[in-house]
Amino acid sequence: xxxxxxxxxxxxxxxxxxxxxxxxxxxxxxxxxxxxxxxxxxxxxxxxxxxxxxxxxxxxxxxxxxxxxxxxxxxxxxxxxxxxxxxxxxxxxxxxxxxxxxxxxxxxxxxxxxxxxxxxxxxxxxxxxxxxxxxxxxxxxxxxxxxxxxxxxxxxxxxxxxxxxxxxxx
Amino acid sequence: xxxxxxxxxxxxxxxxxxxxxxxxxxxxxxxxxxxxxxxxxxxxxxxxxxxxxxxxxxxxxxxxxxxxxxxxxxxxxxxxxxxxxxxxxxxxxxxxxxxxxxxxxxxxxxxxxxxxxxxxxxxxxxxxxxxxxxxxxxxxxxxxxxxxxxxxxxxxxxxxxxxxxxxxxxxxxxxxxxxxxxxxxxxxxxxxxxxxxxxxxxxxxxxxxxxxxxxxxxxxxxxxxxxxxxxxxxxxxxxxxxxxxxxxxxxxxxxxxxxxxxxxxxxxxxxxxxxxxxxxxxxxxxxxxxxxxxxxxxxxxxxxxxxxxxxxxxxxxxxxxxxxxxxxxxxxxxxxxxxxxxxxxxxxxxxxxxxxxxxxxxxxxxxxxxxxxxxxxxxxxxxxxxxxxxxxxxxxxxxxxxxxxxxxxxxxxxxxxxxxxxxxxxxxxxxxxxxxxxxxxxxxxxxxxxxxxxxxxxxxxxxxxxxxxxxxxxxxxxxxxxxxxxxxxxxxxxxxxxxxxxxxxxxxxxxxxxxxxxxxxxxxxxxxxxxxxxxxxxxxxxxxxxxxxxxxxxxxxxxxxxxxxxxxxxxxxxxxxxxxxxxxxxxxxxxx
Numbered sequence: 001x002x003x004x005x006x007x008x009x010x011x012x013x014x015x016x017x018x019x020x021x022x023x024x025x026x027x028x029x030x031x032x033x034x035x036x037x038x039x040x041x042x043x044x045x046x047x048x049x050x051x052x053x054x055x056x057x058x059x060x061x062x063x064x065x066x067x068x069x070x071x072x073x074x075x076x077x078x079x080x081x082x083x084x085x086x087x088x089x090x091x092x093x094x095x096x097x098x099x100x101x102x103x104x105x106x107x108x109x110x111x112x113x114x115x116x117x118x119x120x121x122x123x124x125x126x127x128x129x130x131x132x133x134x135x136x137x138x139x140x141x142x143x144x145x146x147x148x149x150x151x152x153x154x155x156x157x158x159x160x161x162x163x164x165x166x167x168x169x170x
Numbered sequence: 171x172x173x174x175x176x177x178x179x180x181x182x183x184x185x186x187x188x189x190x191x192x193x194x195x196x197x198x199x200x201x202x203x204x205x206x207x208x209x210x211x212x213x214x215x216x217x218x219x220x221x222x223x224x225x226x227x228x229x230x231x232x233x234x235x236x237x238x239x240x241x242x243x244x245x246x247x248x249x250x251x252x253x254x255x256x257x258x259x260x261x262x263x264x265x266x267x268x269x270x271x272x273x274x275x276x277x278x279x280x281x282x283x284x285x286x287x288x289x290x291x292x293x294x295x296x297x298x299x300x301x302x303x304x305x306x307x308x309x310x311x312x313x314x315x316x317x318x319x320x321x322x323x324x325x326x327x328x329x330x331x332x333x334x335x336x337x338x339x340x341x342x343x344x345x346x347x348x349x350x351x352x353x354x355x356x357x358x359x360x361x362x363x364x365x366x367x368x369x370x371x372x373x374x375x376x377x378x379x380x381x382x383x384x385x386x387x388x389x390x391x392x393x394x395x396x397x398x399x400x401x402x403x404x405x406x407x408x409x410x411x412x413x414x415x416x417x418x419x420x421x422x423x424x425x426x427x428x429x430x431x432x433x434x435x436x437x438x439x440x441x442x443x444x445x446x447x448x449x450x451x452x453x454x455x456x457x458x459x460x461x462x463x464x465x466x467x468x469x470x471x472x473x474x475x476x477x478x479x480x481x482x483x484x485x486x487x488x489x490x491x492x493x494x495x496x497x498x499x500x501x502x503x504x505x506x507x508x509x510x511x512x513x514x515x516x517x518x519x520x521x522x523x524x525x526x527x528x529x530x531x532x533x534x535x536x537x538x539x540x541x542x543x544x545x546x547x548x549x550x551x552x553x554x555x556x557x558x559x560x561x562x563x564x565x566x567x568x569x570x571x572x573x574x575x576x577x578x579x580x581x582x583x584x585x586x587x588x589x590x591x592x593x594x595x596x597x598x599x600x601x602x603x604x605x606x607x608x609x610x611x612x613x614x615x616x617x618x619x620x621x622x623x624x625x626x627x628x629x630x631x632x633x634x635x636x637x638x639x640x641x642x643x644x645x646x647x648x649x650x651x652x653x654x655x656x657x658x659x660x661x662x663x664x665x666x667x668x669x670x671x672x673x674x675x676x677x678x679x680x681x682x683x684x685x686x687x688x689x690x691x692x693x694x695x696x697x698x699x700x701x702x703x704x705x706x707x708x709x710x711x712x713x714x715x716x717x718x719x720x721x722x723x724x725x726x727x728x729x730x731x732x733x734x735x736x737x738x739x740x741x742x743x744x745x746x747x748x749x750x751x752x753x754x755x756x757x758x759x760x761x762x
Contacts, residue, residue, distance in 0.1 A: 026477075028459035029442050033401070060459065067461035067618075068442035070401055086363030087558060087594045088520035090608050099747040103723030126445065126612070128402050129366035131518055131592070132216035132526030133188045141404070145188035149749050150721060 005075035005118050007039040014049040023054035028064050031056075032071060040080070041072040069126070077114045077121035079163065081139050081156070086127030088134035093148070097135055098122070100149030101156060106168035119165040120156075175227030176205040176249055181219060181287060183212030183373050184405050185366075185527075189219035190238060197242035205246075211374015213287025214528030215274055218261060221287075224249055233262040235271060274525055277544045279506060281514050282330075282367070282490040283530045286374035291409045294416040297377035303422050305496035306384045310430040315345060318389040322492070324500030326512035331357055331448070331485030332563065332589045333665070334511075334578050340482060343472035344390040347480035352392040355476065355483040356383050356436075357453060358399035358406065361445035362561030363612065364592030367516040367528055368486035372399060372406035375490070376413035380423065380436065382489030385496060387434045390482050395436040398453055401443060411438055445562070445616035449664045450475075450483045452618065463618045464664035485590070487516055507533035511577035515588070521558075521595040524549045531576070538572035541595060552597040556680070560589025562609045562616075563669035565676030566602065585676040587669070601698035602681040603688055607635035609673035613666060624667030627658040631674060638685060640701040641692040648685060651678065697761040700746040704762055707750075709735035711758035718750035718759065 017034045021027050031054075035046045042065050051058045065071045081101060085094050101122055102108075105115040114121040130136045133145025137152060139159045147155070160167045178198055182191045191209075198207055215221060218235030225231055226249055234245060236259055247253040255263070261271040268276075289296035297303070309318050323338040344352060356379060360368035371379060383395050399407050414436050417423035425433045439457050446452045447462040454476050456462035475481025491513065495503045504512045511533035517540060520526045524546035531540060537557060541547070548554050556566045565586035567574065574580050581588050596605070614628040631654050637643040655671035662668045678685060687693050694702040707718070707727075714734045719727040726744040729737030737758075739750070751759040 024459075026457065026459040029456065030440070033440060033442065056459070063461050064442075064459070068444050069615075070441075070443035087561065087592070087605075087608070088364055090363075091521055091594065091596060091600050091605065093748070093752070096748055096752060099723055099745075100721070100749055125402060126361065126443065126616075127363035127366075128184070129360065129369035129400075130185050130188050130216075131364050131366055131520035131594070133185050133219070134520055136188055143184055143188040144190075145185070148752050150753050 005077070005114075007041070007043045007075065009039070009043050009045040009049070011049055013038065014046050015053060018050065018053055023056070025056050025060060027054070028056050028060055029068070032061070032065055036071060040076040041074055077118050079120050079140050079159070079165065081120055081122045081137060082125045082128070083122065084128045084130070084134070084136045084138075085124045086131055086134070088131035089127075089136055092134040094135045096149040097137055097147055097152040098124070100153050104153050104156060104167055104169050115168065117166055117168075119160070119167065176202070177225040178205050178207045179223040179225070180207065180209050181212050181221040182209040183370055184403070185212050185216040186219045186221065187405075191220045193239045194220045194222065194237050194242060197239035198246070201243050202246045208290055210289060211286045211291050212370050212528070213275070214283060214370065214530075215261075215525070216527035217525045218271065218527075221261075230264050231262065232260065233272075234259045235261045274527070274544055274546075278530050279514050279532050280530045281494050281503070282371065282487050282516050283528060284494065285378055286370055286528075289375065291374050291376055292412055294377060294413070294420055294422075297375070301493075301497055302377055303381055305493040306381050306388070306422070307428050309385060309388055309496060310428050310432050315389045315391060318385065318496070319345065321496065321500040322389070325495045325503040326500075327488065327491055327495065327503065328511070328578070329485055330487035330491075330515065330590070332362075332560070332587065334588060337484070337488060340472060341386065341389050343470065344392075344480045344482045347473050349480055351394070351479045352390055353476045353479055353481040354383055354387040354390060354392040354395040355453065355457070355481060356395065356397040356489055357448065357450075357483050357485045358397055358403075359441045359448045359453060360400060360403075360486070360590065361448045361616075362563075362590045362592050364520060364558065364561055364594045365518045365590040367518055367591055369400075369403045369406055370528055371486050371490050372403065373409050376410040377417065378493060379410070379486055379489050380413055380417055382484075382492040383436060384423070384427070384434050385492045386482060386484055386489065388432055390480070392482070393433050393435070395434060396439050396457055396476070397436055398439045398441060398447070398457060401440045407438060407440060414438070444618075445612070446618045446664070446666050449666060452664070453483060454481065461618065463620050464666075466663065487591075508575070508577045510579055515576060515591060517591045517593045519545050519593050519595065522549050522552075522554070522597040522599070523547070523595040533577050534575050536572070537567065537574050537576060540576070540593070541572065545595070548595070548597050550597050550599065552599070555596045555598055555600065556602070558586075558594040558596065558605070558673075559592070560587040560672075561592050562613050563587060563665060563672055564589045564592075565672045566596075566605070566680060567676075568680040585672065585679060587672070599696055599698070601639075601694055601696035602677040602684045603635060603638050603694075604696075604698045606674045606677045607632065607639055610635055610670070613670040617666065617670075621661065621663050621667055623658045623661040624663075624670060627654050628667075628670050630654055631658070631671065635674070638688045639694070639699040641688060641699070643689045645686075645689055647689070648678065703746055704741060705739055705744055705746055705748070705750060706760050706762070707737050707739055708758050708760055711756050712737050713756045713758070715755070717753045717755070721749045721753045723747060723749060
C-alpha cells in the first residue's frame with residue numbers, strides 16, 4: 001500500500017520554493033511546510049533537494065523534521081482525519097471517535113493509521129482550539145464538533161460519499 | 171418588511187464553522203438571496219453557535235443562537251413580516267434585552283475581547299470604526315517610548331500567556347539593551363489544550379493584535395516583528411495575513427508610520443506543532459529554523475534573543491489589551507482587579523459546563539461566579555467536581571475551593587496556576603487519575619528531550635499512572651510519584667519540565683481517595699479506566715433495537731433483533747470502548 005502512496009518529487013517544484021522562501025537556515029520550517037502541503041508528507045527526495053540546494057544542513061533538516069509533530073515521514077492517505085485530543089476533547093470522549101472511525105476504516109493494527117485502500121489517514125492532534133464544541137475532529141479542512149462516535153461515523157460517511165471514497169465497514 | 175435592507179451577520183470563527191455556520195450561510199443565500207451577509211469572529215458564546223445577528227431596516231438588532239439550516243427559513247419569514255419570532259433561539263432583541271442568555275455577555279467586562287464578534291476581521295475599516303489604529307497614531311504623535319512604558323506601568327498589566335511577568339519591566343530590559351536592531355515577537359503558539367482565546371483574537375480581531383504589536387515595538391525600539399502562530403489555527407493564519415496586507419496598503423503599517431520616524435513590519439511564522447515552543451527561548455530557536463529547544467537563561471531574550479538581538483515576546487492576549495490601555499489610560503485599566511492582579515483576564519470555559527465559550531472578567535472574581543453566573547452551572551445535572559486551570563502546567567481545583575478569587579497569588583496557593591486561562595470543568599464522569607495520566611502523556615510526548623528529568627522522569631510518572639489506571643499498582647507507587655514530582659520540578663531547565671508534575675501533584679492532593687480506590691479496591695469510581703470497568707446490558711431495559719451490536723467495533727455483542735432483553739455482551743471480547751453505552755437510547759448499558 002505505502003508503495004502506491006509514495007509521492008513523485010519534481011526537483012523544479014522544490015527549487016522554486018527555495019527561491020521563493022529562502023535558502024538560509026531560518027527557512028527550514030517554512031520549506032518543510034511547503035513540501036508537506038504539496039505531498040502530504042516529507043518525501044526523502046525532497047529533503048535531499050533542500051540539503052543540496054540551500055545552506056541548511058542535513059542534520060538540521062532531519063532534526064527539524066523529526067522534532068515537530070506536524071511533520072510526517074510516511075506517506076498518507078488521500079484525506080486526513082484529525083481527531084483532537086485536547087483536554088476538553090479527552091474528557092468528552094475523543095477516544096470513542098478514534099475507536100469508531102478506526103473500526104469504520106478497518107484499521108485494526110495500532111501501529112497503522114491509514115486505511116488499506118489509501119483513502120483516509122487518522123491522526124491524533126493536540127488542541128485545535130475549539131474546546132467548547134468538544135469532542136472535535138477535522139476531515140480534510142472541515143471542522144465538526146459536539147460529536148459522538150456514531151456522529152463521527154456519519155460525518156465520515158458523508159465525506160466519503162462526496163469524495164467518492166470507499167470505506168471498509170460502512 | 172423589505173428583505174433587501176436586512177443585514178445578516180453570522181459568527182464564523184472556527185467554533186462557528188464546527189457548529190455548521192457554512193450550512194447556515196448557504197441556507198440564507200438560498201432562501202433570501204437579496205439580503206446582505208457579513209461574517210464576524212466568535213463573540214465567545216460558543217455554546218450558542220451558530221450565532222446569527224439580524225439588523226432590520228428600522229435599525230433593530232436581533233441575535234439568534236443555535237441556528238441551523240432548518241431554522242433559517244423561519245427567521246427570514248419573521249423578519250419579512252410574516253410569522254412569529256423564533257423565541258427559543260432568540261438571545262437578544264429590542265424587547266428582550268435582559269434575556270438570561272444575553273446575561274452571558276452582560277456579566278463580563280470586555281477589554282481584550284472588546285471587538286471580537288462585532289467586526290468583520292477581514293475589514294480594516296470595521297476596525298477603524300471601533301477606534302482602530304487610534305492608539306498608535308496617538309503615541310507616535312504625542313508620546314515618547316518612555317512615556318508609553320510608563321503608561322503600561324500604571325496599568326500594571328502582567329503577561330497573559332501564563333507566567334504573569336510585569337509587561338513594563340520586560341519592555342524596559344529590551345529598551346535599555348544595546349543595539350540598533352531589536353525584535354518584537356507575538357507569541358501565538360497557544361499550545362495549552364483547553365485554551366482558545368488567542369485563536370479567537372487572531373481570527374476575530376487581527377488588527378487589534380497588529381496594533382498591540384506596534385505599540386510594544388515602538389516602546390522597545392523594534393522595527394521588525396514576527397507573529398508566531400500555531401499551524402493548527404489555519405483561519406487565524408489566514409485572517410492575520412490579510413490584516414497585515416491591508417494595514418500595509420493603507421499605510422498604517424510599514425515605513426514611517428503616520429509620517430513619523432517609526433517604521434515597523436510584521437512577518438508570520440507558522441508553528442509546526444510543538445508545545446514547548448510556547449517557551450520563549452524555544453520559540454526563538456524555532457523561528458531561527460532549529461528544533462524548538464529551550465536554553466539556559468540568562469542571557470534573557472530581552473538582552474540576547476532572536477538572531478542574537480534584543481527581543482521581546484508578548485502573548486496575544488497581552489497585546490490585545492494594549493490599544494485599549496493607550497486609548498483609555500493605564501489608570502482606567504488598573505481600576506479593574508485586585509491589588510496584585512490588575513485588569514481583566516480571558517478564560518476559555520469548556521468541559522462539563524452548560525455555557526462553554528470565552529469569558530472576560532475583572533481579576534478578583536470568584537471561580538464559582540465564572541462557572542455559575544456566566545457558565546450557567548454543570549451541563550450534566552451532576553454536581554461540579556473540579557476545574558482544571560492552566561493546562562499541563564496547571565492543576566485541578568476541587569469544588570470545595572471554588573470561592574478562590576482569580577488572582578495570581580490566590581490561584582498559585584491552590585497548586586494550580588492562572589496559566590493562559592483554560593478552564594476545563596469536570597463532573598463525576600471524569601476520573602482524576604486518568605486525567606493526570608492524560609496530562610503526563612501530553613508532557614512526555616511534548617518534552618523536547620534536553621533534560622533527563624523531564625525526558626525520562628515524565629515517562630516514569632506516566633508508567634506509574636498507567637499501572638494505577640490498570641489496577642496493578644501498590645500504595646508505594648504513590649510515594650514514587652511524590653518523589654518524581656520533587657525531582658522533575660527541581661531539575662528541569664524550562665517551564666515545561668518544572669511544571670509537568672503539577673496535574674499529578676494537585677490531583678493527589680485533592681483526590682487522593684480516587685487514587686486509593688484504584689490501588690486498594692481495583693475500582694475506578696468514575697467508570698473510566700478500561701481495565702477496571704465492565705459493560706453489561708440490563709435485560710429489563712433492553713428494547714432489542716440492535717444499535718449496540720451494530721456499533722460494537724469488536725463484535726462482542728450478540729442478540730436477536732426486535733427481541734427485548736435478548737442482547738448480551740461477551741466479556742472476553744469486550745474492549746470497554748463505550749460505543750454501546752453511547753448509542754443506547756434506552757439506557758440499558760451499565761458501566762461498573
